[in-house]
Structures are given as C-alpha cells and as structure tokens.
Amino acid sequence: MTNQELHDQMVAAMKAKDKVRLSIIRQVMAEVKNVEVNERRDATEEDVNSMIKRLIKQTNETLEMSRKAGNNQERTDTLEEQVKILESLLPAQLSGDALVELIERTIAEVGATTRKDMGKVMGALNKATGGNFDKAAAAKEVGARLS
Template sequence: MNLLDRFNQDIKQAMKDKDKLKLSVIRMVKSSLQNEAIKLGKELTEDDSLTVLNRELKQRKDSLHEFEKANRDDLASKLRDEIAILEVYMPEQLSEDNLSEIVKQTIAEVGASSKADMGKVMGAIMPKVKGKADGGLVNRLVQQHLS
C-alpha cells in the first residue's frame, strides 16, 4: 500500500475516532503530496512521497525548536503531537551504529580522505539513507570519520 492510500485510510479512521488533530495533520500532508504531484506533473513515487513527508517533518521540528526557544509551551506541545503522528509514516530509522557503518563504506567507495571530500561523501550517502536517518546526524558522522 502506498503512502497516499495509507493516508486516505487513516483519514477515514480519524474521522470515525473524531481525532481532529490527526485528521488535520494527515490532510495537510496529503495536500502537500498532491501539490508536489501537480508540480512534478506526474504521480509520485514512494521516494518522492518520502521526500515530501521528510520536508513536512523537518518544518515541524524547526518550528518546535523556535517555539521552545520562545517559551511557547502551548504551541510546542501541539507540534510534538503532530511530529509523533508524522513519525508513524516514516520508515524505521537506522541506529547510529548502522549509520556509522554505511558512512565508513561510502567513504571507502568514493575514496574520500579529508574534509574537502565532504560534499562527495554526502552526495553519495544521502540517497542510501533517505528517510531512514536525520541529515544532521549523517553530517556529524561523516565529519567524524573524515577527521
């Protein structure tokens, strides 16, 4: 079942459960998926859908950070709930150990030896871990292994 079908199914369930927050979040993300499909002019692949879902999740995490900095606990609490809802649809995240192994393999594949090769390594590794790891964590691990 693709992501859009899963969203449609979960929208129906959220309506039955009268879960307004979940319904709202899923509708927003579904709308983003449909807008992306229109923008690209084709039906979205699972990879495209994952990219949109990642973007939505990142926006919420960034907003959460800003709300926490401004001591807006009311808004931060709502965003934490939204993030929890979205994370259900994300693929299982890689552990730091697994990610570290992938980083080591990728560094060997591209023949990187210094921080100057950071762009080559990141360009090669991100498609491999798309949706399964946070970009910031990947960046940190690559820097560690290249120094």
C-alpha cells in the first residue's frame, strides 16, 4: 500500500465515521511519518507494508496477552478488529496453487535437493514475494518436496 492509498483510506474512514479504522490508519501513518523524518526520505510502499506488518505483530502480541488475562472481553474484541483492519491494508498473501507453483519454480532455480537447502528456498521465496506469502504453508510444502 502506498502512502497516498493510506491517506485515501483515512479520508474514507473519516467520511464513514469509522473510529476504529481511522485510529489504526492514523497509527500506521504516524509510523510512516517517523521513518520519513528520521531517515530523511520519502516512505516507499515497502516501508508502509513493513509498518503494517510490525503493527499486526504488536497487536497480535497484545491480543494474546489480553486473551490470557481473560478479564476484558471488550478489549479483546477491539484488538481482534484492529488486527483484521491492519490485515486488510496489506496486499493479499500468496497461497494455494499459486504458492505451490512459485515453490516449484524456486526449487528449480535455486537447485535445491535436500532439506539443508530449505533456507535458500525460503529466502528466495521471501525475496520474490516481498515476504507476502503464507510462510507456514510454504515451509510445509518445501519440506515435503525436499527430502
């Protein structure tokens, strides 16, 4: 997602009076602004997606702690909604047949033959997709193909 797309999402959330979505988008925009100020450069689409992924991770950790505490269901529900909103901001993850096809091509390109080559394959997949794939499913598929 580009910075402009993020801004458009914020405007749409304002018009829809969606306070939760607006709050999350503002949080992402603040993180992106920090990158721009601290590194003195414009944020790239990769930077924006990286910020969103980091916020998803942080929110999931908070959500897990909230579930363990088990004392505030309203907070847990809000955190779950925030994770869904953040995930909707990311491009769709590569999975299913498209992922299997990419795995087959990558194994051939890397020349992987044993499980020792799994790291090379996963690294190449990460580079090819920008980390935007179902890593657990990919690891299982790569492990099955390499013996």
